[in-house]
Amino acid sequence: MGLTAQSSGVNLLRESFNIDGDKNNPVVALAGNPNTGKSTVFNGLTGLKQHTGNWPGKTVTQAKGYYTYLSQEYTVVDLPGTYSLLASSIEEQIARDFICFAQPEVTVVIADATNLERNLNLLLQVTELSERVVLCLNLMDEAERKNIKIDLNGLATDLQVPIVPTIARDEKGLSDLKKVIDKIVNQEVQLDPIKIKYSSKIEEKVEKIVPELNKQFPNLRKNINIRWLALRLLEGDRTIFETLEECYDVNLKNKKVVERRQ
Amino acid sequence: MKLTELPLKKIGEVVDIMADPNKKRRLLDLGLTEGTEVIPKRRSPSGDPTAFLIRGTIIALRSEETDLIEVEKK
Amino acid sequence: MSRQQQSTIFSKIDNLDINHEQIRDEMVKDIYDTAEEIAERNIASSEVEKESWGEKFDTLLTSKCLGFPMMLLMLGIVFWVTIVGANYPSAMLAKFLFWIEGHLSNLFVALQAPEWLHGMLIKGVYRTLAWVISVMLPPMAIFFPIFTLLEDLGLLPRVAFNLDNFFKKAGGQW
Numbered sequence: 001m002g003l004t005a006q007s008s009g010v011n012l013l014r015e016s017f018n019i020d021g022d023k024n025n026p027v028v029a030l031a032g033n034p035n036t037g038k039s040t041v042f043n044g045l046t047g048l049k050q051h052t053g054n055w056p057g058k059t060v061t062q063a064k065g066y067y068t069y070l071s072q073e074y075t076v077v078d079l080p081g082t083y084s085l086l087a088s089s090i091e092e093q094i095a096r097d098f099i100c101f102a103q104p105e106v107t108v109v110i111a112d113a114t115n116l117e118r119n120l121n122l123l124l125q126v127t128e129l130s131e132r133v134v135l136c137l138n139l140m141d142e143a144e145r146k147n148i149k150i151d152l153n154g155l156a157t158d159l160q161v162p163i164v165p166t167i168a169r170d171e172k173g174l175s176d177l178k179k180v181i182d183k184i185v186n187q188e189v190q191l192d193p194i195k196i197k198y199s200s201k202i203e204e205k206v207e208k209i210v211p212e213l214n215k216q217f218p219n220l221r222k223n224i225n226i227r228w229l230a231l232r233l234l235e236g237d238r239t240i241f242e243t244l245e246e247c248y249d250v251n252l253k254n255k256k257v258v259e260r261r262q
Numbered sequence: 263m264k265l266t267e268l269p270l271k272k273i274g275e276v277v278d279i280m281a282d283p284n285k286k287r288r289l290l291d292l293g294l295t296e297g298t299e300v301i302p303k304r305r306s307p308s309g310d311p312t313a314f315l316i317r318g319t320i321i322a323l324r325s326e327e328t329d330l331i332e333v334e335k336k
Numbered sequence: 337m338s339r340q341q342q343s344t345i346f347s348k349i350d351n352l353d354i355n356h357e358q359i360r361d362e363m364v365k366d367i368y369d370t371a372e373e374i375a376e377r378n379i380a381s382s383e384v385e386k387e388s389w390g391e392k393f394d395t396l397l398t399s400k401c402l403g404f405p406m407m408l409l410m411l412g413i414v415f416w417v418t419i420v421g422a423n424y425p426s427a428m429l430a431k432f433l434f435w436i437e438g439h440l441s442n443l444f445v446a447l448q449a450p451e452w453l454h455g456m457l458i459k460g461v462y463r464t465l466a467w468v469i470s471v472m473l474p475p476m477a478i479f480f481p482i483f484t485l486l487e488d489l490g491l492l493p494r495v496a497f498n499l500d501n502f503f504k505k506a507g508g509q510w
Contacts, residue, residue, distance in 0.1 A: 033319075083291055083292060083293070084291045084364075084367075086287065086291055086364070088284065088287045088288050088291055089288075092291075114318075115317075115318035115319055116375045116378075116379055117317055117318060117371050117372055117375035117376075118293060118317045118318055118319055118371070120370075120371035120374055120375055121293070121367055121368055121371040123371075124367050124370055124371055125367065146381070147381060148379060148380075148381040149379065149380040149381065150378060150379050151377075151378040151379070151380070154377065154378040155374070155378040158374045158377065158378065159374065196366060196367055196370050197366075197370075198362070198363060198366045199362055199366060201362070202359060202362060202363065202366070205352055205354060205359075208348075208352060209345075209348065209349065209352075212344075212345060212348050213345065216341045216344055216345060217341065231363065233345065233349055234349070234354065234356070234359050235356055235359050235360040235363060236356025236357070236359070236360065238346070241342050283357055283360075286357075286361070287360065287364075290361060290364040290365075291364065293368055295361075295364055295365040295368045295369075296365060298368075304394065304395060304398050305398075306398060306403075306497050306498050306500060306501060307398060307399065307400045307401075307403035307404060307498055308498065308499070308500070308501035308502060309501060310500060310501035310504070311497055311500045311501070313398075313497065317368075317372075322497055322500075324500070324504070
């Protein structure tokens with residue numbers, strides 16, 4: 001089974017996020033801070049092939065679009081612009097749940113090259129949820145104008161993710177981005193991005209919970225990152241199981257509907 | 263001192279946030295962790311929200327939020 | 337994922353005897369510290385701290401004495417351009433649409449249509465539609481693009497910054 005969303009489970013989960021699972025397209029999620037030119041990248045990638053609606057059950061706008069690269073159609077989902085994924089607002093929760101449960105084939109983190117520090121914060125949180133992450137350094141022209149020099153090789157070594165510099169306003173770098181996405185979807189590159197190392201106090205506790213989670217829920221590993229789940233439990237998130245159940249419950253219900261139809 | 267009392271253009275360093283967990287978390291998410299430099303850049307003509315430079319981004323905070331942030335003037 | 341399994345996990349966590357809040361704060365700090373460290377290692381900026389053109393403009397827009405007058409002036413210009421500017425296309429549209437009305441009337445006469453039909457369709461439906469379009473369309477076609485432009489230029493967030501206190505007070509009365 002490749003990464004092209006063959007497993008119907010993921011497709012059904014995606015349906016519950018309003019993403020057409022029946023199309024079987026690889027899904028590319030765009031995450032990023034507000035004001036990083038995320039929507040410019042989105043427009044640049046998809047052109048006029050866009051749909052806007054709402055995230056299911058939320059008053060937050062959902063934009064999705066399509067593009068074709070090397071005769072493969074991709075579905076692009078523009079996540080709400082957030083500074084973090086710690087789920088302290090609806091937007092953050094949507095972005096988090098989408099990356100966590102809909103499991104996009106690639107998550108592109110769009111960062112403002114003039115203010116990398118703040119943007120890396122989000123990237124570090126995304127890599128906790130997914131391995132398939134690309135860093136898109138947008139607004140490179142402004143960084144140049146402000147005399148900010150970024151060591152792209154050094155950054156790529158530190159983060160262990162592919163980095164694509166872009167000037168989305170001028171459509172520069174977008175074809176590189178599509179190429180990198182294509183490589184990840186076709187598993188031509190193996191990614192093992194940086195994981196934040198927390199203080200030893202926290203890490204010790206994570207190590208105690210992870211085996212317990214694996215023991216109690218041996219199948220969960222296939223669906224979500226256990227380390228991430230342990231971290232959420234450590235910070236006192238007691239609703240996380242409910243969220244999980246909700247997601248997989250929806251999944252089960254959908255399955256029944258499909259079965260009945262057939 | 264409170265962040266509210268920090269004069270414009272002066273650099274402050276976050277010491278603590280004394281808010282209820284949810285509010286505290288929101289403020290932390292904006293990058294206001296302990297030791298972070300904050301510079302009040304400009305104040306609204308009506309006096310209330312103040313725009314702060316926090317980790318390279320300008321963010322406007324109301325006094326009800328900045329009252330909860332303890333800073334040290336540098 | 338039964339209740340029992342969940343409570344096993346929860347009791348395990350409770351046994352670790354941790355302060356969730358403290359852990360949470362430390363996590364956020366660790367994330368930001370890591371980001372800061374990586375950024376510092378890979379970015380060289382010859383930062384010359386000078387006020388950029390944009391910052392000067394911001395200072396002006398949010399200044400105590402000029403903030404509100406500038407805002408009002410801006411809004412005034414937008415309305416003036418909308419109202420005055422819309423007059424010309426409105427007049428042209430009206431002229432064009434009523435020129436068509438004349439021809440339509442002629443057509444009805446030529447077809448020897450009954451007067452009540454002509455009254456209903458041309459003098460009623462068509463004329464109303466023509467007026468609405470010629471009066472409403474040009475202001476909308478001018479106002480909304482300008483407003484979008486103001487938003488894209490970031491002027492509306494500045495306005496919100498200036499007015500926040502008043503809105504808060506207005507909201508507080510409820």
